[in-house]
C-alpha cells in the first residue's frame with residue numbers, strides 16, 4: 001500500500017508501527033536494489049569521463065542541471081547525463097526545510113523541527129519520530145566526504161588472521177547497509193532522499209525498544225554465521241558472516257539498541273555495521289577460504305573440514 005509522505009509528498013509504504021505485506025516488503029527491497037544499481041551505473045559513467053568516485057559524496061550530490069548541456073558532447077557524457085537522471089529519481093535532493101528544520105543553521109538537528117520529536121541520536125544518525133509515529137533518520141556527513149560507518153580490514157597478529165576495524169563509510173556503504181537491514185528481515189526501511197548538505201534521510205517503521213542491557217547474542221536474525229576468532233576478529237558486538245547477493249558480508253553491532261520489537265512482538269534489526277567480507281585478501285589463507293566455501297553451503301560447518309570415517 002502506497003501513500004504520500006507528509007514531508008516530501010513522495011510515495012511511501014512506511015507509516016508508524018504498521019508492518020508491510022510481503023508484496024510491499026519485496027517492493028521496498030526492489031527500490032533499494034534499483035538505487036544501488038543506479039549508483040553503480042553513475043559511478044561507472046563518472047569514471048568514463050575522468051571523475052574521481054572515492055569519496056563518492058560529490059557524485060551522490062550532483063544536480064541534474066548543468067550536465068544536460070554537456071550531454072550532447074559525446075556518448076560518454078550522454079551516458080553520465082542519463083545515469084545521473086536515473087539516480088536522482090531514486091535518491092532525490094530534498095531540502096532540510098521540508099522536514100521543518102532550520103536551513104541556515106549551524107546545528108539544524110539540535111534546534112529541531114516543530115514537526116518531529118527527537119528519539120535518539122547515535123554516532124551515525126539522529127533519529128526523530130513524526131506525528132504519525134514513523135521514524136526519520138538523518139545520517140550526517142562526516143569528514144573527508146564520508147558518511148556512516150563501515151569496516152576496514154588489516155592483517156592480524158600470530159593467533160588471528162584478520163582484524164576488522166570500524167571506519168567511516170561511503171554513501172554507497174550507507175545505501176548498502178540500509179539494504180542489508182531488509183535482507184535480514186529487519187524493520188521496513190526506505191531511503192527518502194539526500195539534502196544538498198549531504199545528509200541522507202531514511203524512514204523506518206517504529207518498534208519498541210529492548211531493555212537496555214538485553215543480551216542479544218541468542219536473539220540475532222537467522223542466517224548470521226559466527227566467525228572463528230582465528231580467522232577474523234572485530235572489536236564490535238557480535239561480528240557475523242552473512243551471505244547475500246552473491247557475496248559474503250561482515251555484519252556487526254546487533255546489540256540491544258539496534259534491535260526493536262515490532263507490533264507482533266517479533267525482533268527486528270533497525271541498525272547495524274557492515275562491510276563486504278574482503279575475500280580478495282584471503283589468497284594466502286587456504287583454511288579461511290575453505291571455511292567460507294563450506295559455511296556458504298552449510299552454516300553449521302566447523303573450522304576444519306569433516307573427515308570421512310574411513311580416512312581416520
Ligand SMILES: Nc1ncnc2c1ncn2[C@@H]1O[C@H](COP(=O)(O)OP(=O)(O)OP(=O)(O)O)[C@@H](O)[C@H]1O
Pocket residue numbers: 119120121122123124125126127135137187204205206207208209257258260270271
Ligand atoms: N525504528 C525505530 N523504532 C524505535 N526506535 C528507534 C528506531 N530507529 C531508531 N530508534 C532509536 O534511535 C536510536 C538511534 O538510531 P540508530 O541506531 O538507527 O542510529 P545510530 O546513529 O546508528 O546509532 P548508534 O551509533 O548508537 O548505533 C536507537 O538506538 C533507538 O533508540
Ligand SMILES: [Mg+2]
Pocket residue numbers: 122257258271272
Ligand atoms: Mg544504532
